Amino acid sequence: MNTKTESDRLLGAADIRRLADQIGIHPTKRLGQNFVIDPGTVRRIVRLAGVESGQTVLEVGPGLGSLTLGLLEVGCLVTTDEIDPVLARQLPQTVRERMPESLDRLTVINRDALTLTPQLAGDAGVATDLAMVANLPYNVATPIILTLLARFTNLNRFLVMVQKEVADRLTAAPGSKVYGVPSLKLAWYGHAAQAGRVGRHVFWPAPNVDSALVSFMRDKDGHGRGDEGTRTEVFSLIDAAFGQRRKTLHAALKGLVSAEAFQAAGIDPARRGETMTIEEFVTLEQARREVTA
Structure with missing residues (x-):
């Protein structure tokens, strides 16, 4: 029987550190691992993403499951892609302990997101309306976004957390000093906008860069501006x-x-x-x- 109250079903700072110690995880810069330790921030991201019960969501880089639990909490069907095998094995156990009634709405894939295809993505690959909600690994955020948009024509929208500098480039307008390749290639698929800032204190370990949220809507034709x-x-x-x-x-x-x-x-x-x-x-x-x- 699940005796967790609504306030403690998500992961806080102590939970994150305990889980990391339990499975021997030490966040690495190589994998861009910075875990969200604030439930309020998690619920803010889910709210801004506009996802509701029954929505199929792809989450890249779930880490210890902070955002995963937030997405499951509102009833989403969540497919997570985690490159770290230790974290991928732990995630279902974390959901089983904190939100067992949601376990059947979770799919965990253990691979590099840059190699993910619709054929390998289960429900996320065949959903008619796929959303991505993720705290993306900062070192490869832009390649992940552009690769998945190219491969998943059903990926209609996303809300992602990225380095503020990356958010500025992705959403820049012509003439801006940071307007360039990422701005234009993302614009091929649809419209992106910044959706807010995220403080460094909500992460463990705290990154040495500022973070921001980027929202995106694919153009109505769903396939960009050509074949x-x-x-x-x-x-x-x-x-x-x-x-x-x-x-x-x-x-x-x-x-x-x-x-x-x-x-x-x-x-x-x-x-x-x-x-x-x-x-x-x-x-x-x-x-x-x-x-x-």
């Missing part, structure tokens, strides 16, 4: 345009985009990549194809 071939070519143009940030498009895209393509797209080759929207990069790629066809 996979178009995405690959547009992303190649973006990478080249920012290879040397201060170069003009004419110089950065030399050998890739002709003067005729710039003219057909209505884009001044004297501009720099940091002034370009994702729509303009798509237009430029379409013009490049037509001119070289």
Whole structure:
């Protein structure tokens, strides 16, 4: 029988440290491990994510289960992807001890998130409306986001906690000093915005960087702004345009985009990549194809 009250079903600071000691876990910078120790922060993240009972959620990097329990608490169907085998084995046991009635709504996958596919993701891979809610490993947050959006066309929205500097880049607008490759590639799929700051004191160990929440909604068509071939070519143009940030498009895209393509797209080759929207990069790629066809 579960005798936990609502206030102590989630993990606090003492619980996190006890669990870590119990299973011999020492948070590592290599795996980007910083565990949330504040139940209030967990419930705030779940609330801002807007997930409710019955929602299928993918959580990357659940760690000791702080956010996992928060998602299960509101009735979500949670698939977690944890790279650390010790943590992956412990997570079901933690749920069994603190929220046993929720165990049948938890799926744990032990692998690198960058290798995760819909075929390997169980319910998360086939859900018609998938949300991601996660405290992402800070060292690989951007690659994880972009990889999963490309592979999981059913991933319609997310709320993730990342390093503040990364949040700034993901949500930057054209012309901003931090606008660049991550900003544009995420914009291919939909709209991102910052959803709040998170203090360092809610983590163990406390990181030496500030943290922020990023929310995202996929565009209505669900598949970005073109097929996979178009995405690959547009992303190649973006990478080249920012290879040397201060170069003009004419110089950065030399050998890739002709003067005729710039003219057909209505884009001044004297501009720099940091002034370009994702729509303009798509237009430029379409013009490049037509001119070289």
